[in-house]
Amino acid sequence: MITEINSDALFFATALQHAPIGMALTSPTGKWLRANRSLCDILGYSEEELMNCTFQDITHPDDIKKSLEEFQQIVEGKACTLQVKKRYVHKDGHTIWVLVHASRVVIDDSGAAYFIAQIQDLTERKKAEELLHHSDKLSLAGQLAAGIAHEIRNPLTAIRGFLQLMKTEGVKPNYFEIVFSEFQRIELILAELLILAKPHETRMQRKDIVHLLRYIVTLMGSQALMSNVLIRFTSDLRTLYVLCDENQMKQVFINILKNAIDAMPDGGEARIEIQASEKEVQIVVIDHGCGIPPDKLMQIGQPFFTSKKQGTGLGMMMSFKIIENHGGSIHIESVVKQGTTVKVLLPIAC
Ligand SMILES: Nc1ncnc2c1ncn2[C@@H]1O[C@H](COP(=O)(O)OP(=O)(O)O)[C@@H](O)[C@H]1O
Ligand SMILES: [Mg+2]
Known part of the structure; x- marks a missing residue:
């Protein structure tokens, strides 16, 4: 049975019937009152079938709680419109990603409230995004493999050369030093790469970021002083919590x-x-x-990009990846010979 709605609402409903994107009229309890052709195609149900359920009934179980909370905001008039990405379950059981834009409309003098929802199918877009993300990863792996081969071959060539020299000319103490330092370089590169290879070991916990930064300042303080650098930390905040993997976060700021x-x-x-x-x-x-020239700024974060003799060019790539995995972002501004500002944005934990 199609639920009774007043004549003005019916006019709206007729207008949305032929819209090229999914559109629906719902009641404050989430009951579908009208659904257009496009929406029926997206969800796989007929209009009749939809009328017998609520939007909660076909929302993906993991999104129901959040969907209801958000819908409640417009039902109670705390928000006029609502835009959310969420999942529905298609009649045949597969998941559909959609973008829902809902607004509250009071159509006549009786004050009856309805909700108009525009529902856009994002499944194809999501698939494309995932594919892109995957190929991103693949190309990063390719870049890394080429870089690693190159970076490790140099110290290996040096080690082989000096071992050859030791064989023909006998052992000299500085040969050992060179061989050791080349080994250290390989270890340094491998240590940074291993962190990248172990994303599953991420342990997210609520951590006080002010405390974590104080710790880093203490840790780095003496090393900085050896280079005549003073680290100053100012904070008006005593504590502030973020959801993070403590070790990875330390690694970024170090x-x-x-x-x-x-x-x-x-x-x-x-x-x-x-x-x-x-x-x-x-x-x-x-x-x-020293600052960073504009043409080099773009390259920061690319694997093995370094301007330093002893650099690995992996630190910023790791930092970008870690912060991105924490839902944040890094922004760098720099003026040559004036200095650099690195901004790290992170979501605050509730
Ligand atoms: N604060 C900064 N000032 C100047 N240049 C910087 C700064 N931070 C990063 N860079 C540039 O970015 C490059 C890459 O940094 P990073 O990935 O940490 O590798 P590495 O420190 O091993 O070179 C550095 O070699 C340097 O050229
Ligand atoms: Mg570095």
């Missing part, structure tokens, strides 16, 4: 600070500032070092 120290071979000051908005925390690391 790397950013190390880069800041490296950028100031004649010494100077590196400053860390932390600011929070309602949902996000911004951690800024500022140095007054």
Whole structure:
């Protein structure tokens, strides 16, 4: 049975019948009152079948709680419109990703409220995104493989050369030093790469980021002083929690600070500032070092991009990856000979 709705609402319903995207009229309880052809095609149900259920009934089980909470916001008038990405379950059982845009409409003097939902099928777009993400990963793996081969071959060639020399000329103490330092370089590259190879070991926990940064400042303080760099940390916040893998987060800030120290071979000051908005925390690391030329700025984060003799060019790639996996982002601004500002944005944990 098709539920009775008033004549004005019926006019709306007729107007949406031929819309090229999925459209529906629902009641405050989520009951479908009308659904157009496009929506029926997306969901696999006839209009009659939809009328006998609510949107909750066909929402993916993992999205029901969130969907209801969000819908309640417009039912109670706390929000006028709502835009969400969510999943429905198609009549044949497969999952459909959709973008729902819902708004509350009071159609006549009686004050009866209806909800108009525009529902766009995102399944194809999602598939394309996943494919892109996958090929991104593949090309990163390809770039890495080529880079690793190249980076490790150099120290290996040196080691082989010196072993050959030891064989023909006998052992000299500095040969050992060179061989050791080449081994150390291979170990350094492998250590950074191993972290990348173990994403499944990520352990997300609620951690105080202010405390974590203080720890990093203490840890890096003496190393910085050896290069005549003073690290200053200012924070108006006493505590602030983010959901993170503590070790990975430490690794990001150690790397950013190390880069800041490296950028100031004649010494100077590196400053860390932390600011929070309602949902996000911004951690800024500022140095007054050599800066980065604009054409090089684009290359930061690419595997093995380094301007340093002893650099691995892996630190920023790791940092970008880690922060991205934490739902955040990194932004770098730089002026040659004036310095660099690295901003790390992260979501705040509730
Ligand atoms: N604060 C900074 N100041 C100047 N250059 C920087 C800074 N941070 C990063 N860079 C540039 O980015 C490159 C890549 O950094 P990174 O990935 O950490 O590798 P590495 O430090 O081993 O070179 C550095 O070699 C340097 O050229
Ligand atoms: Mg580095």
